[in-house]
Amino acid sequence: MKKTTIIAGVAVVAATVAAALLWENGDTSSDNVASTDVLTSQPPSASDGGSVARGHYVAVAGDCIACHTAPESKQPFSGGYSISTPFGGIYASNITPDAETGIGKWTERDFYRAVRHGKGKEGENLYPAMPYNAYVKISDKDMHDLWMYMRSVKPVNYKVPETNLSFPYNIRLAMMGWNLLFFKNQGFQIDTAKSQIWNRGAYLVEGLEHCAACHTAKNIIGGDTSDYLQGSNLAEWHAPDITPNTYTGIGRWSQDQIIDYLKLGSNHVAVASGPMAEAVTNSTQHLTDEDLRAIAVYLKAVPASKNKAPAAISISNAQMKMGENVYSANCTACHNSDGKGIPNLAASLAGNSGLMAEDASSIITTILQGGRGAVTVGNPTSGAMPAFDWKLSDEQVAAVATYLRNSWGNAATAVPVEDVTESRKLLKLKPQMAAH
Numbered sequence: 001m002k003k004t005t006i007i008a009g010v011a012v013v014a015a016t017v018a019a020a021l022l023w024e025n026g027d028t029s030s031d032n033v034a035s036t037d038v039l040t041s042q043p044p045s046a047s048d049g050g051s052v053a054r055g056h057y058v059a060v061a062g063d064c065i066a067c068h069t070a071p072e073s074k075q076p077f078s079g080g081y082s083i084s085t086p087f088g089g090i091y092a093s094n095i096t097p098d099a100e101t102g103i104g105k106w107t108e109r110d111f112y113r114a115v116r117h118g119k120g121k122e123g124e125n126l127y128p129a130m131p132y133n134a135y136v137k138i139s140d141k142d143m144h145d146l147w148m149y150m151r152s153v154k155p156v157n158y159k160v161p162e163t164n165l166s167f168p169y170n171i172r173l174a175m176m177g178w179n180l181l182f183f184k185n186q187g188f189q190i191d192t193a194k195s196q197i198w199n200r201g202a203y204l205v206e207g208l209e210h211c212a213a214c215h216t217a218k219n220i221i222g223g224d225t226s227d228y229l230q231g232s233n234l235a236e237w238h239a240p241d242i243t244p245n246t247y248t249g250i251g252r253w254s255q256d257q258i259i260d261y262l263k264l265g266s267n268h269v270a271v272a273s274g275p276m277a278e279a280v281t282n283s284t285q286h287l288t289d290e291d292l293r294a295i296a297v298y299l300k301a302v303p304a305s306k307n308k309a310p311a312a313i314s315i316s317n318a319q320m321k322m323g324e325n326v327y328s329a330n331c332t333a334c335h336n337s338d339g340k341g342i343p344n345l346a347a348s349l350a351g352n353s354g355l356m357a358e359d360a361s362s363i364i365t366t367i368l369q370g371g372r373g374a375v376t377v378g379n380p381t382s383g384a385m386p387a388f389d390w391k392l393s394d395e396q397v398a399a400v401a402t403y404l405r406n407s408w409g410n411a412a413t414a415v416p417v418e419d420v421t422e423s424r425k426l427l428k429l430k431p432q433m434a435a436h
């Protein structure tokens, strides 16, 4: 880890020098393509016709509140939430119109440059933890509405703590190198060969909704790899493959089942938890049915990942046997012996593609700390799962995870015990109890 960090650092510094030579003028503002319907986000009821109401819908679709509000704070957009990266925590800014600590003195142009091009008020580079590489696709119309809405929120006087990353990431100028390598300064391009609904879906997924920020794997310095939407590790969680692959992706889901998941937080098999529960609760459940349909159409059409199912591990395997015992003693009450769970409440473990990724982080995290499904208008109760960290050893957690990944028609790699030990550390849980 140390070594790769240093190499990454050198790469950033080298790229910075190149960037400084090439990129004299930091002003990257550009006009996006001509507005059409695809590029205007209408709220469910635009009856007041106001920019502010439309801008609210844009802010919800962009999920600005998720990062710009600290979990313990009751003040929307006042910042202070720390986004962890391998190089340290990055604090999201106060973006309320407070003149002293927020963006009250900003012009509309300053705001555009920050959101779409990752530049602070003084032209300094923002860290890409702010997903400007996706927001660069937001249309001028949506930007204007968003600006009108952000001007209308309550100003909060709150000074966000200073972000202090380790060298060389503490040098904001180094981000110029990052931008040169990974930032594509191009607005959303309408693909005239595709349908209107596909274009709307692309606009939302690639831009405002920044789905790739979580679902596309990153290289060692945090740039997107070319494995678009094929799944990515988020420390405690794994954001699964959401391409139409029928093994690990959403290939077996109908458009309606995708819509259910994004609107209710659950569908016939899966329940959204962790970071996806937040994305559903704050953002996707509030999208119009047309916009959800557009997302489903688009997801069904992205190139599928190449993941292929291995042969399932045999039940005669020792880890599988241990897993079966743990499962029947602790899990059947909610997930049933056939693994099918309780629809829209306790996730089905059978035929649940998200559970078959190589990376089992979400499964381990859920077993260790329990969880709660997304709370939505359509499914206000949601289900809860108890924690098992106090009850099961690392070996038992690995065994039951391996078992559920290889039963009822599922097939996936075995989960190593070390991965559970690592997750316990990451989740700051007590080490396993002595075997008994």
Ligand code: HEC
Pocket: 058, 059, 062, 063, 064, 065, 066, 067, 068, 083, 090, 091, 092, 093, 094, 095, 102, 103, 111, 114, 115, 119, 120, 121, 125, 126, 127, 128, 129, 130, 131, 135, 146, 163
């Ligand atoms: C995934 C997390 C995340 C999301 C979502 C997000 N931001 Fe940010 N934003 C950040 C972080 C982190 C920073 C601070 C970056 C830095 O310090 O370099 C930031 C900085 C900013 C800034 C610059 C503020 C300043 O004082 O320099 C503005 C403006 C901003 N965000 C607006 C928005 C808007 C509007 C949205 C929704 C469309 C949004 N952000 C969504 C994480 C996020």
Ligand code: HEC
Pocket: 205, 209, 210, 211, 212, 213, 214, 215, 234, 237, 238, 239, 240, 241, 242, 248, 249, 250, 258, 261, 270, 271, 272, 273, 274, 275, 276, 277, 279, 284, 295, 352, 353, 354, 355, 362
């Ligand atoms: C903040 C990170 C984050 C963002 C942003 C995000 N996701 Fe997710 N997503 C996740 C995680 C983590 C999971 C796994 C949840 C679980 O295990 O319950 C997930 C699960 C899913 C699933 C279920 C897949 C399965 O097989 O169970 C779908 C579908 C999905 N996301 C679609 C989207 C779409 C579409 C967007 C953009 C509108 C999006 N996500 C944005 C993190 C994110």
Ligand code: HEC
Pocket: 270, 271, 272, 273, 326, 327, 330, 331, 332, 333, 334, 335, 345, 346, 347, 352, 354, 355, 362, 363, 366, 367, 370, 371, 372, 373, 382, 383, 384, 385, 386, 388, 400, 401, 404
């Ligand atoms: C009291 C009911 C209950 C019990 C007992 C229970 N679960 Fe769950 N489980 C749930 C609910 C509800 C969810 C959906 C919410 C969530 O993902 O946190 C869930 C989700 C899961 C998921 C995540 C599925 C996904 O799509 O991300 C896994 C894996 C899981 N359970 C495994 C287990 C295992 C293994 C056991 C036994 C050691 C167990 N559960 C016991 C209720 C339960």
